Amino acid sequence: xxxxxxxxxxxxxxxxxxxxxxxxxxxxxxxxxxxxxxxxxxxxxxxxxxxxxxxxxxxxxxxxxxxxxxxxxxxxxxxxxxxxxxxxxxxxxxxxxxxxxxxxxxxxxxxxxxxxxxxxxxxxxxxxxxxxxxxxxxxxxxxxxxxxxxxxxxxxxxxxxxxxxxxxxxxxxxxxxxxxxxxxxxxxxxxxxxxxxxxxxxxxxxxxxxxxxxxxxxxxxxxxxxxxxxxxxxxxxxxxxxxxxxxxxxxxxxxxxxxxxxxxxxxxxxxxxxxxxxxxxxxxxxxxxxxxxxxxxxxxxxxxxxxxxxxxxxxxxxxxxxxxxxxxxxxxxxxxxxxxxxxxxxxxxxxxxxxxxxxxxxxxxxxxxxxxxxxxxxxxxxxx
Amino acid sequence: xxxxxxxxxxxxxxxxxxxxxxxxxxxxxxxxxxxxxxxxxxxxxxxxxxxxxxxxxxxxxxxxxxxxxxxxxxxxxxxxxxxxxxxxxxxxxxxxxxxxxxxxxxxxxxxxxxxxxxxxxxxxxxxxxxxxxxxxxxxxxxxxxxxxxxxxxxxxxxxxxxxxxxxxxxxxxxxxxxxxxxxxxxxxxxxxxxxxxxxxxxxxxxxxxxxxxxxxxxxxxxxxxxxxxxxxxxxxxxxxxxxxxxxxxxxxxxxxxxxxxxxxxxxxxxxxxxxxxxxxxxxxxxxxxxxxxxxxxxxxxxxxxxxxxxxxxxxxxxxxxxxxxxxxxxxxxxxxxxxxxxxxxxxxxxxxxxxxxxxxxxxxxxxxxxxxxxxxxxxxxxxxxxxxxxxxxxxxxxxxxxxxxxxxxxxxxxxxxxxxxxxxxxxxxxxxxxxxxxxxxxxxxxxxxxxxxxxxxxxxxxxxxxxxxxxxxxxxxxxxxxxxxxxxxxxxxxxxxxxxxxxxxxxxxxxxxxxxxxxxxxxxxxxxxxxxxxxxxxxxxxxxxxxxxxxxxxxxxxxxxxxxxxx
Numbered sequence: 001x002x003x004x005x006x007x008x009x010x011x012x013x014x015x016x017x018x019x020x021x022x023x024x025x026x027x028x029x030x031x032x033x034x035x036x037x038x039x040x041x042x043x044x045x046x047x048x049x050x051x052x053x054x055x056x057x058x059x060x061x062x063x064x065x066x067x068x069x070x071x072x073x074x075x076x077x078x079x080x081x082x083x084x085x086x087x088x089x090x091x092x093x094x095x096x097x098x099x100x101x102x103x104x105x106x107x108x109x110x111x112x113x114x115x116x117x118x119x120x121x122x123x124x125x126x127x128x129x130x131x132x133x134x135x136x137x138x139x140x141x142x143x144x145x146x147x148x149x150x151x152x153x154x155x156x157x158x159x160x161x162x163x164x165x166x167x168x169x170x171x172x173x174x175x176x177x178x179x180x181x182x183x184x185x186x187x188x189x190x191x192x193x194x195x196x197x198x199x200x201x202x203x204x205x206x207x208x209x210x211x212x213x214x215x216x217x218x219x220x221x222x223x224x225x226x227x228x229x230x231x232x233x234x235x236x237x238x239x240x241x242x243x244x245x246x247x248x249x250x251x252x253x254x255x256x257x258x259x260x261x262x263x264x265x266x267x268x269x270x271x272x273x274x275x276x277x278x279x280x281x282x283x284x285x286x287x288x289x290x291x292x293x294x295x296x297x298x299x300x301x302x303x304x305x306x307x308x309x310x311x312x313x314x315x316x317x318x319x320x321x322x323x324x325x326x327x328x329x330x331x332x333x334x335x336x337x338x339x340x341x342x343x344x345x346x347x348x349x350x351x352x353x354x355x356x357x358x359x360x361x362x363x364x365x366x367x368x369x370x371x372x373x374x375x376x377x378x379x380x381x382x383x384x
Numbered sequence: 385x386x387x388x389x390x391x392x393x394x395x396x397x398x399x400x401x402x403x404x405x406x407x408x409x410x411x412x413x414x415x416x417x418x419x420x421x422x423x424x425x426x427x428x429x430x431x432x433x434x435x436x437x438x439x440x441x442x443x444x445x446x447x448x449x450x451x452x453x454x455x456x457x458x459x460x461x462x463x464x465x466x467x468x469x470x471x472x473x474x475x476x477x478x479x480x481x482x483x484x485x486x487x488x489x490x491x492x493x494x495x496x497x498x499x500x501x502x503x504x505x506x507x508x509x510x511x512x513x514x515x516x517x518x519x520x521x522x523x524x525x526x527x528x529x530x531x532x533x534x535x536x537x538x539x540x541x542x543x544x545x546x547x548x549x550x551x552x553x554x555x556x557x558x559x560x561x562x563x564x565x566x567x568x569x570x571x572x573x574x575x576x577x578x579x580x581x582x583x584x585x586x587x588x589x590x591x592x593x594x595x596x597x598x599x600x601x602x603x604x605x606x607x608x609x610x611x612x613x614x615x616x617x618x619x620x621x622x623x624x625x626x627x628x629x630x631x632x633x634x635x636x637x638x639x640x641x642x643x644x645x646x647x648x649x650x651x652x653x654x655x656x657x658x659x660x661x662x663x664x665x666x667x668x669x670x671x672x673x674x675x676x677x678x679x680x681x682x683x684x685x686x687x688x689x690x691x692x693x694x695x696x697x698x699x700x701x702x703x704x705x706x707x708x709x710x711x712x713x714x715x716x717x718x719x720x721x722x723x724x725x726x727x728x729x730x731x732x733x734x735x736x737x738x739x740x741x742x743x744x745x746x747x748x749x750x751x752x753x754x755x756x757x758x759x760x761x762x763x764x765x766x767x768x769x770x771x772x773x774x775x776x777x778x779x780x781x782x783x784x785x786x787x788x789x790x791x792x793x794x795x796x797x798x799x800x801x802x803x804x805x806x807x808x809x810x811x812x813x814x815x816x817x818x819x820x821x822x823x824x825x826x827x828x829x830x831x832x833x834x835x836x837x838x839x840x841x842x843x844x845x846x847x848x849x850x851x852x853x854x855x856x857x858x859x860x861x862x863x864x865x866x867x868x869x870x871x872x873x874x875x876x877x878x879x880x881x882x883x884x885x886x887x888x889x890x891x892x893x894x895x896x897x898x899x900x901x902x903x904x905x906x907x908x909x910x911x912x913x914x915x916x917x918x919x920x921x922x923x924x925x926x927x928x929x930x931x932x933x934x935x936x937x938x939x940x941x942x943x944x945x946x947x948x949x950x951x
Contacts, residue, residue, distance in 0.1 A: 212387075
């Protein structure tokens with residue numbers, strides 16, 4: 001059934017269809033309508049899920065860590081400061097290898113106070129051991145929630161599903177909503193290997209001395225390394241069941257191109273149009289959408305960019321002192337490779353400023369017209 | 385890979401980290417601290433909420449032989465101090481007390497008499513609330529008590545002064561007979577000073593005089609001794625003895641206290657028109673607010689700021705000459721003093737005039753040696769007079785003339801008499817069982833040392849954690865419509881139904897007294913709150929308690945204290 005729904009409603013549908021057992025959340029704009037929708041369904045008795053009211057995002061994640069250790073499927077949603085407040089518990093969830101799914105609606109972090117779209121909140125959590133999946137449209141949002149549980153429960157790692165504030169969260173689009181009968185065989189009930197067993201009391205995540213600690217981290221890294229393969233299998237199955245899918249990266253535009261435009265999130269939708277238009281004019285450009293940020297799809301990207309001379313990366317985020325985080329990660333991943341292209345790192349759209357087709361075209365034309373970037377950070381649409 | 389340990393952490397005695405120590409300690413609820421009788425209100429409401437009505441009744445009876453009376457006529461200061469009042473509406477404590485008493489009467493339970501030999505003989509003069517309370521507690525302290533009453537039946541002001549629409553006689557009879565069942569002898573129709581002198585009481589080791597204040601205060605104006613000018617208390621006494629007497633159609637009642645209201649409402653019930661004349665305004669009226677409201681509902685008219693200066697006979701009518709008043713500076717009672725407006729004379733025509741301008745004590749029969757001050761017999765804090773072995777209480781010895789104060793004074797005197805005869809220091813004994821800072825005391829704690837001990841600190845609203853309470857409406861007793869009420873002397877209000885009583889009891893915050901809600905147990909991060917399968921043991925496992933204080937702050941009712949750990 002197709003419905004015209006917002007990105008936040010798409011999240012809620014994904015959670016309902018995933019048969020989540022426990023939700024714990026604290027309200028924060030622009031995420032609030034997700035848990036609002038879910039809590040109303042629970043309050044009306046239409047959704048058989050336990051909703052835990054908590055006094056902070058830190059507690060929301062702490063509660064889910066407990067619930068997930070107890071062996072049930074868990075969900076929370078947050079944004080910006082809420083995610084930052086959760087930081088400590090994000091490490092704990094991944095370290096304890098709990099398959100929690102969190103939806104983060106990208107929002108700038110203050111000050112100055114700002115509630116609009118900006119990826120700095122989720123990217124600041126890149127080292128917490130969470131898988132991160134960025135979405136381009138509301139259909140992808142719903143589908144990614146379903147896939148996230150499959151991936152999380154397969155590798156025992158938490159997944160963060162990320163969507164842009166307002167552009168997706170509060171904007172309605174037609175979304176195909178699968179039925180429970182369609183989703184159930186795709187997403188089977190969660191059956192963890194280890195859970196709390198009251199008859200055999202034990203302490204979880206106890207101390208690991210220097211003798212042992214490193215091996216835990218090694219295993220965590222190894223689990224991350226399994227994600228590309230598992231995620232591909234999950235997506236293949238999803239495609240066969242639902243007729244649509246999302247790979248870690250997606251290339252669009254002409255087959256061979258000198259310049260590749262690299263984006264994530266909703267900027268990609270705008271870029272598709274710009275690239276198509278420029279291709280018609282004969283500009284040698286193609287686009288790459290990065291969906292999966294963690295683990296970083298180095299292999300997949302390297303495969304797709306062979307032959308390209310320059311990469312134009314648009315980052316809607318800033319790691320002050322370095323620049324755009326996607327550009328930075330790309331540079332690092334390409335450094336050991338042969339015939340690596342030049343990376344042009346553009347920063348644009350911070351704090352929800354529109355990244356217009358004109359700005360995207362400006363970035364492409366700049367990249368086409370320069371053998372290498374004049375600056376390490378190229379500011380796009382900055383007021384002079 | 386995750387780290388899991390199947391060992392336990394009991395070796396790690398985290399209690400050693402503690403800088404402060406939580407401990408269970410009941411504190412004084414404001415209701416009990418305010419109750420002139422010294423009822424353990426929180427404890428009886430808790431029993432009631434558990435559905436143990438008999439247990440609730442026994443607890444009330446520990447302190448008060450008259451719950452059926454108090455539940456009806458007490459001015460319930462407990463409710464005005466109830467912490468729930470600061471939250472939404474106070475608990476209807478009086479209605480719960482009444483329910484418990486009426487419920488118990490259907491069980492036909494008796495207060496168990498105290499076994500063992502009697503310790504001595506005591507005489508009580510006056511069978512009102514003070515005298516009967518004293519007799520009751522003395523009997524429970526194993527004394528042989530004889531009560532001497534001037535009227536043909538016992539009860540004092542409860543029987544003679546309070547109309548039966550407020551206090552049905554069967555309720556009073558029931559509670560007096562419960563006192564008699566303890567072995568208290570009541571000898572009626574023996575007026576003190578006439579048929580009985582102090583010298584006749586040589587056989588008794590101590591005497592408690594509580595003869596009340598029955599003399600209606602006069603107005604000292606011309607004409608007040610005339611025909612058709614009655615005294616309010618006299619009229620109430622007549623009505624209560626079944627002799628309605630003759631009244632004119634229009635009745636003017638002079639005064640603003642409870643007696644004036646009782647008279648006016650009785651007059652209405654006798655089919656006459658009643659107008660209350662009061663020299664101050666409504667705000668200064670000493671009568672209880674509820675009584676005034678009910679009187680107005682029943683058709684009693686009020687005229688404020690008028691003061692009679694002369695009563696004249698004019699044909700068959702009485703003519704009341706009055707002066708209009710205005711309010712001046714505050715007097716010693718804190719109320720604004722009425723000041724006559726010169727040349728503001730007016731006259732009010734009426735058939736009958738009833739004076740209800742306050743009561744005073746009868747002094748003629750009192751022993752010569754007894755000192756008096758401010759119109760009452762002078763007593764020490766324990767009720768002793770300056771005559772050895774003679775104690776006094778109730779309205780005779782106090783200007784706080786309520787049923788509850790009288791019952792409280794009788795209880796205190798009983799304890800003081802016991803101390804006097806046992807050679808103990810009464811002041812010290814009383815000090816140890818004061819409720820809060822006093823003046824009320826708990827005889828239960830005297831009879832059961834160590835039980836229900838509580839910190840005298842009175843729990844304030846701010847000390848409660850109201851996050852755990854939901855707002856709710858106070859339940860009110862059903863009241864008959866005024867037009868039905870005025871048809872007779874039947875009781876105006878009805879006792880709570882069982883379900884309503886339970887609902888109202890559930891509303892009690894249980895200030896300062898643990899009711900086993902187990903918040904502490906649920907919240908303790910160190911699993912250091914100890915409980916058995918069924919109940920909390922009120923003990924803390926100090927081997928592991930880190931002293932975080934969460935139990936203290938999450939206790940909704942202030943029943944946990946925190947003190948700095950001695951280092």
